[in-house]
Amino acid sequence: MANAKYPTVPKGATGVLVLADGTVIFGHGFGAVGDAVGELCFHTAMTGYQEIMTDPSFAGQIITFTFPHIGNVGTNLDDVEADKPWALGCVVREDVTAPSSFRNVEPFDQWLKEKGRIGISGVDTRALTRRIRMAGAPNAVIAHDPAGKFDLKALHEKAKAWPGLEGMDLAIEVTGKAREWVDGGWTLGKGYHLSAARADAPHVVAIDYGAKDNIFRNLVKAGARVTVLPATATYEEIMALKPAGIFLSNGPGDPAATADYAVPTIRKLLDANMPIFGICLGHQLLGLAAGGKTVKMHQGHRGANHPVKRLEDGVVEITSMNHGFALDAATLPANVIETHVSLFDGSNCGIAFTDKPVFAVQYHPEASPGPQDSFYLFEKFVKGLT
Numbered sequence: 408m409a410n411a412k413y414p415t416v417p418k419g420a421t422g423v424l425v426l427a428d429g430t431v432i433f434g435h436g437f438g439a440v441g442d443a444v445g446e447l448c449f450h451t452a453m454t455g456y457q458e459i460m461t462d463p464s465f466a467g468q469i470i471t472f473t474f475p476h477i478g479n480v481g482t483n484l485d486d487v488e489a490d491k492p493w494a495l496g497c498v499v500r501e502d503v504t505a506p507s508s509f510r511n512v513e514p515f516d517q518w519l520k521e522k523g524r525i526g527i528s529g530v531d532t533r534a535l536t537r538r539i540r541m542a543g544a545p546n547a548v549i550a551h552d553p554a555g556k557f558d559l560k561a562l563h564e565k566a567k568a569w570p571g572l573e574g575m576d577l578a579i580e581v582t583g584k585a586r587e588w589v590d591g592g593w594t595l596g597k598g599y600h601l602s603a604a605r606a607d608a609p610h611v612v613a614i615d616y617g618a619k620d621n622i623f624r625n626l627v628k629a630g631a632r633v634t635v636l637p638a639t640a641t642y643e644e645i646m647a648l649k650p651a652g653i654f655l656s657n658g659p660g661d662p663a664a665t666a667d668y669a670v671p672t673i674r675k676l677l678d679a680n681m682p683i684f685g686i687c688l689g690h691q692l693l694g695l696a697a698g699g700k701t702v703k704m705h706q707g708h709r710g711a712n713h714p715v716k717r718l719e720d721g722v723v724e725i726t727s728m729n730h731g732f733a734l735d736a737a738t739l740p741a742n743v744i745e746t747h748v749s750l751f752d753g754s755n756c757g758i759a760f761t762d763k764p765v766f767a768v769q770y771h772p773e774a775s776p777g778p779q780d781s782f783y784l785f786e787k788f789v790k791g792l793t
């Protein structure tokens with residue numbers, strides 16, 4: 408029997424979002440059938456949905472795209488940041504149309520279905536985004552059933568029972584195996600270039616907390632030879648590879664939840680004066696290893712047009728962002744300075760050590776998708792190793 412507290416499923420509704428506060432939003436389901444629970448966030452990029460869905464930092468999250476037309480250029484084999492979509496699902500305004508692109512290999516809805524990810528269209532994403540901006544990112548369930556049979560009470564219970572991203576270690580679930588990285592840049596018609604790393608190229612050991620592939624491609628493009636190690640790699644395992652520098656990757660979940668394995672290892676690397684470059688989760692972990700603190704943000708930053716000010720010269724970089732936690736600059740020790748700030752809300756976007764060749768940024772200089780204003784950071788890091 409229907410519970411009076413929950414609305415009746417309208418005719419034709421094959422998808423639903425149920426927020427932890429009991430709000431129910433109907434739409435049209437696409438992609439995989441089933442349900443998934445996670446944090447509901449919004450992303451403002453106008454292009455790059457395939458890169459966004461495959462960014463491992465989205466593990467545990469459902470993405471509301473503010474751009475209304477998602478899926479209309481299909482999917483291909485190149486525009487991926489990992490071998491599968493890590494975001495649990497997506498919420499979009501318009502129904503997905505037939506792919507219109509010479510690069511299309513598979514329609515977006517079919518790709519999502521194959522990869523076990525759920526989509527829901529026909530949602531007022533503008534209203535939903537305003538709500539997230541005002542009330543913060545809620546926990547939610549996304550569900551798709553072609554027959555439109557939803558047990559709203561059970562879905563609501565599931566959303567309420569989910570503990571939330573705070574305190575959740577997801578890097579450990581997303582991290583990959585140890586491997587030599589081979590891809591470099593990309594050209595239309597040719598795809599990804601194999602690394603032509605010179606024998607004397609500086610060797611970077613990159614720790615994979617849930618890395619986007621384009622970070623490693625950019626390190627190679629900037630002239631490095633890259634070996635990837637899993638998130639749990641010990642100081643001894645890292646140093647056995649005789650690295651010239653260490654890279655700390657992006658990744659999902661709460662940075663503070665990795666404090667028992669990632670942070671102590673980074674502390675040892677700092678003590679050994681290794682050159683280090685970190686991005687996003689890597690930036691937050693570096694801040695924690697230095698003695699700083701991270702905080703959960705109200706709604707986070709996710710988009711491809713976030714202005715960031717470089718404090719040394721006032722230059723503004725337009726950046727890609729995807730984070731829901733941030734380093735609290737006020738907690739950093741005296742030997743760590745703030746190098747970049749967000750022009751949206753003044754939050755910390757970069758740090759550098761004054762006494763070590765170590766720096767990091769909160770945003771994504773690898774773009775994918777987004778502007779490439781900040782590629783210079785890869786060059787700065789790799790040049791500093793020779």
Ligand SMILES: NC(=O)CC[C@H](N)C(=O)O
Pocket residue numbers: 464656657658659660661662686687688689729730731732733
């Ligand atoms: N892209 C990332 O590395 C995200 C870092 C962290 N999971 C956050 O949400 O802030």
